Structure formats: structure tokens, C-alpha cells
Amino acid sequence: MFKKVLIVTVLLISFASSASANTLYEVKKGDTLSKIAKLNKVTINDIRSWNKLTKDSVYIKQKLVVKKPAVATKTPAKVVTTKPVVVTSASKQETVVTPVQVKDAQLITAPFQEQEKSLSGKGQAMYPLIVDFAKRLEGIPYVYGGYTMSGFDCSGFIYFLHTQAGLDITRQSSESYFAQTSVVSIPVVGDLVFFQNTYKQGISHMGIYIGDNKFIHAGSKGVEVTSLDSSYWKEHFVSFNRFNALTVK
Template sequence: MRKKVLIIAFILFFITETASASTLYEVKKGDSLTKIAKLHNVTVADLRTWNKLTKDNIFIKQKLVVQKPATVKGTTNTTPVKTAPVVTAPVKNELVVSPAPVITVPSNVSEEGYAYYPLIIDFAKRLEGIPYLYAGNTMAGFDCSGFIYFLHTQAGMKIERKSSESYYLESIVVTNPIPGDLVFFQNTYKEGISHMGIYLGDNQFVHAGSKGVEITKLDNVYWKEHFVSFNRFVQK
């Protein structure tokens, strides 16, 4: 069973690496939503929905989701899931769309984590540099729990927008963390659980800090002092 799960995880990672290259687009001078939509063969309405935009105003160096990530969910049974078509690099100003394979997503992975972890990790790294915004949970800016909410909903997990303290209470502590698990901290700007991020392995985590989305070492004096635990959401 473990071997099968690892194979599935590898397949998912390979698919994710191919698709994620077209997931984010950095706005350049002269761009508009209409121009970006045409370039990526999507609609302006899609761009508004994926990026939670209420207006058509965009700014240079803003990162926009231009292809909705494949939905990956834990289920009570092993279920085939069709991923979204993969848009490859333009060739002679034309977008080439290749058919996506069908993969089998394991249900409620425990020791190995969840099948959507590679997608979350890859996406999180690509959001590095997006500014901090109190209560933010869109590409315009994130706070720590808003960052977690955005990543997981983009990966297809149905969770509500809550505080880091609430997410801590809704997850379980794991003693052997793997990349993709949650990491919690306490007594940062307030008493109790007050900050969270995504564990990347190699003693690093990615989070929406005061300087924006960044990758930080867990042995940093400040974070080491406020560290609480590694956790994992409970799939329903």
C-alpha cells in the first residue's frame, strides 16, 4: 500500500510540475485583464473568479492565477479524478493544449500526508514576494491564515476562512512532519496560537509574514522560540 501511495504521489508531482508553470502570471506594463485572458485562452470572468477580483484594475508585478489548479480531494474511497488540461508554452503565438491523464487519488492518506501536498508546496513557493495584508486571502495580499486558506482552496480542499488558532484546533499534531504539513507558532503578536505556515522540509517553512510571503528557517532564533507543533488537517 505504501509503495502504491508513493507512486501516486510521484505521478501527481510530475503532473503538478508541468501544469504549475502556467498557473501564475506576473503582470507587465501594458497588460490588461482582457489581454491576459486572451494570452492564456481563458475568460476575463475566469480571471476575476480565480483571483477574487472585484474590479478590473491590476498593477505591474502583480501575480495572477491564469489556470485554475487541478482539484484534488480526499474521499472515503479511491476515486479517479480528471485533472484540468495542461497549457504548455506558446509556439508561434499559439497555445498548445495537451490532454491531461487520469490519476487515482488515495483516500485519507495518513503517514504519507495528502496527495495534494506537492501542489500546495509548488504553488506556495510561486507566491513568494506577495505583500502582507491584514485579513487578506487573495493575490493582492495575505495574512498567515489567509495564505493557508487560499492555498488549500485552490488545491480543492473545502475549508472555511478562519484564524490560525481555529485551524490549530481543527488539525492534529504530527510527530514526523513531511513537506506540506502545517506549522504553528504562539505568542507572536498576541498570546496563544497566533501564526502558521507550510512546512517545506529541510528545516524550512513558507508563510505570510510581516514582509509578505517568504521562506524562513525554523532554527531562526525568533521562530524557534515561538514554535508550537507540526499539524495536519483532518480530511473528512
């Protein structure tokens, strides 16, 4: 079983890397939206749609999605076989737990452990693609309420990544996303991480766990990778969570 899981995981990671590598384009001096569209053999409307652009102006080093994002239907099915368990109570959702560092073996086997909340197979199968794509967006500026390649806030970043992967998710606040998830004791790369009492009381920030006790998020300095060992994030850490269900659009 372990060998089979490892093979499926490797296939997913390989697919994610090749897909993301061909998806992003960094704007250079002299580029225009029409020039970029022609270069990548797509339409201006495609670029507008994929990047949720409201205007045609671009700036140097801006990152744009220039290929139709891969969707979950292209990923091998039946990756997750866990059975649903009872959702943790609301009172437990606010319990602060210590961040854990996940070992390689756990990253492969954790989705199959029955004590964790089940996620739709197609949803969690897209974790490698989501994480790989997220890393390629480092440096995009922070914009309050933003959910486009021009800028993100924390929940907008989560929304953008999941919709680009073809998953059915609506634009909501980090607090609302927290309410739609369940706490997991052993996180896997791609799970969510939540924080409280940052700029407001209660759940106020979120990101994506990427392993080695680190997470990627849209912080005040833009999209960046941050360590959970940081004193600030340790103080505000709440829990690792997983969406109760994600489906393909």
C-alpha cells in the first residue's frame, strides 16, 4: 500500500511542476497585454479572465497566468480513502496547539489515517499543484481585499489558488473559511494554517502549510514563505485545518 501511495504522490507532484512552470509569465519592459497574449497564443480576454484583471495596464515583473489553469479532473482519482469522522466541536476550534514538523513519511501517509477529517479525493489530490503554484507567486504585493495577480490579502490568496486549481470555492474571509474546516492533528503539505488576534480579535489570518514547519501566505510584505517558529506567529497560531469538502467546478 505504501508503495502505491508513493507512486501516486510522485505523479501528482510531477504534474504540478510541469503545469505551473508553463502557467506564469513575468512582465518585461516593453510588454503590453496584447503582446503577452500573442506571445503565449491566447486572447487578451483569456488573460483578463485568468488573472481577474479589471484594466489592461501591466507593470514590469508583474506575474500573469498565461495558460489555462490545470483542473482537478486531470489528476488521478481515488487518492484519498479515509472515512469521514465527526467534525470537531466549535469549542475545540479555538484551542491553540503547538505547530508540528511533519516528516516525509507522514506527508505521504497522513491522508490515509482515519482520525483525520476526510476531504474529497479530487480536492486533496490538487494539494501539490496548489502549493507549487503558490510558491511561484512569491513577491506579489499585499492588497486589502485583493484576490487577483495584482495583489492578494490572506483569504484572497487562498481563494485564487483553489479556483485556479479548478476547485469549487467562494470568496470569503479567513474567519468564514475557518468555520468550513476541521482541525487536523497531523498536517500534510497543502493543508491550511490559521491565526488569531493579528489585526483584529478572533480568526484573522490564514495561509497554506508547505512543510518543514513553514507556511506561505499573503502577508503585509506580499506573498511570502514564513516559519511557524517565528515568535510572532507562535503567539497567534491557532491550528492546522482542512476543508470539510472540496469539489470540482
